[in-house]
Amino acid sequence: MSEKTEKWFDSHQETLCRVSRVLWENPEGSEQEYQSCETLKQLLRSHGFSISAPTAGLDTAFTASYGSGRPYIGFLAEYDALPGLAQETVPEPCQIPDQPYGHGCGHNLLGTAAAGAAIALKEAMAAEGLPGTVFLYGCPSEEIMVGKIVMAKNHVFDDLDAAISWHPGDRNRASEESYQAMLSMEYHFRGKASHAAMAPEEGFSALDAVELMDVGVNYLREHVPAGGQLHYVILNGGEKPNIVPEKAAVWQFIRANTTQDLQRIAGRMDDIAKGAAIMTGTAVEKKILTGCNETRIVPALARLLEQVMSQEVAPPVWSEEEKEFSRKLLAALGQSPDTLRQNYGADAWENPLHDRTDALTGKTVNILGSSDISDVSYVVPTCMLFAACYPMGTPNHTWAVTACAGGSIGQKGMIYAGRVMAAAGYHLLTDGELRERVKASFREALQGAAYTPVA
Ligand SMILES: [Zn+2]
Numbered sequence: 001m002s003e004k005t006e007k008w009f010d011s012h013q014e015t016l017c018r019v020s021r022v023l024w025e026n027p028e029g030s031e032q033e034y035q036s037c038e039t040l041k042q043l044l045r046s047h048g049f050s051i052s053a054p055t056a057g058l059d060t061a062f063t064a065s066y067g068s069g070r071p072y073i074g075f076l077a078e079y080d081a082l083p084g085l086a087q088e089t090v091p092e093p094c095q096i097p098d099q100p101y102g103h104g105c106g107h108n109l110l111g112t113a114a115a116g117a118a119i120a121l122k123e124a125m126a127a128e129g130l131p132g133t134v135f136l137y138g139c140p141s142e143e144i145m146v147g148k149i150v151m152a153k154n155h156v157f158d159d160l161d162a163a164i165s166w167h168p169g170d171r172n173r174a175s176e177e178s179y180q181a182m183l184s185m186e187y188h189f190r191g192k193a194s195h196a197a198m199a200p201e202e203g204f205s206a207l208d209a210v211e212l213m214d215v216g217v218n219y220l221r222e223h224v225p226a227g228g229q230l231h232y233v234i235l236n237g238g239e240k241p242n243i244v245p246e247k248a249a250v251w252q253f254i255r256a257n258t259t260q261d262l263q264r265i266a267g268r269m270d271d272i273a274k275g276a277a278i279m280t281g282t283a284v285e286k287k288i289l290t291g292c293n294e295t296r297i298v299p300a301l302a303r304l305l306e307q308v309m310s311q312e313v314a315p316p317v318w319s320e321e322e323k324e325f326s327r328k329l330l331a332a333l334g335q336s337p338d339t340l341r342q343n344y345g346a347d348a349w350e351n352p353l354h355d356r357t358d359a360l361t362g363k364t365v366n367i368l369g370s371s372d373i374s375d376v377s378y379v380v381p382t383c384m385l386f387a388a389c390y391p392m393g394t395p396n397h398t399w400a401v402t403a404c405a406g407g408s409i410g411q412k413g414m415i416y417a418g419r420v421m422a423a424a425g426y427h428l429l430t431d432g433e434l435r436e437r438v439k440a441s442f443r444e445a446l447q448g449a450a451y452t453p454v455a
Pocket residue numbers: 105106107142167
């Protein structure tokens with residue numbers, strides 16, 4: 001372990017908390033993170049990093065780097081916020097008026113900790129005269145599944161020896177979780193308008209096609225591979241009941257545990273759309289919005305994170321005040337002491353903030369939901385950890401996460417995550433044998449699969 005990376009965090013906690021708070025107070029949606037991006041760039045620049053921007057043609061993406069030559073160690077930062085989740089730092093719902101976005105996924109913490117880890121590693125490199133290059137990638141628009149996918153397609157990460165990231169969560173653990181592969185598509189149907197009462201026989205209803213497609217999709221649900229999920233919303237159902245709708249559209253999401261399963265489901269969904277078009281005499285056009293692969297877990301990297309978390313960096317110690325805040329927050333979310341104890345252990349209500357590190361299971365675990373980090377995991381050895389930034393049992397993407405991400409609970413989790421990432425980066429930078437093991441573990445995880453963007 002590098003005492004230098006730890007020392008840097010000891011003396012810069014306040015700086016990082018302030019930066020995370022600036023991001024929290026100025027939440028910006030995907031593709032609009034101009035200020036957040038500037039704030040992080042400024043932090044990195046003031047600590048000796050060179051900045052190149054934009055990256056991969058994305059206005060709010062950037063690359064910060066320090067050092068020269070190999071190895072190449074990369075940290076991934078996110079900083080977009082979510083619509084409708086502005087919330088004061090209080091343990092009950094209390095929206096901030098006139099603020100359209102809020103950090104309900106804690107990306108203000110995510111981006112700041114990743115930048116902190118990069119700077120701490122840089123300080124250790126400078127102090128010890130270590131060779132290598134440390135990168136911090138500003139990855140925008142995670143919430144709409146864009147940033148890292150576009151960056152991966154543009155070969156931004158290709159040369160890294162390892163990519164390290166984290167996400168705020170309700171427990172401390174190295175991630176063995178594989179996010180689902182995902183596809184987001186719009187199906188636009190076009191028919192022929194006519195007067196619904198006077199000339200219905202002249203009409204071809206695009207809305208009928210959308211409804212029949214959705215019926216087909218709902219029947220498909222039973223026959224998708226395990227883990228497969230289908231979600232949709234109707235984007236356009238026509239203008240007025242007395243006009244046969246000429247245009248109608250439905251937005252479909254498919255998720256699956258593997259990209260292979262995803263493509264199988266997508267093929268069947270296309271057939272359903274064609275069938276709906278034939279049945280209604282309409283035409284259909286598909287528009288793919290975005291998509292990602294599933295995450296490839298690199299066991300050697302997960303073990304490295306677990307080693308750092310269990311032996312080198314101590315998890316946060318929570319104050320009585322933070323525990324009391326958490327209990328109030330959980331009560332406001334409808335969690336009772338009994339359910340919390342049932343799900344998280346006998347002392348979970350008394351200690352609702354995770355203060356240990358979960359052990360690895362040694363297996364890749366499929367979890368629900370998707371992340372654009374998965375595409376990075378197909379290109380270079382990638383790892384992430386979860387750090388407790390809100391009480392156990394708190395659902396992500398809620399006001400409760402925004403509340404914690406703006407205060408001391410989230411900030412303690414952020415500092416911890418930064419320390420872990422920096423220490424892991426130091427091991428990777430200084431241990432050639434470890435890098436070789438990681439490379440072999442990555443090859444095994446890929447099982448010969450080459451990176452193909454889903455969309
Ligand atoms: Zn997130």
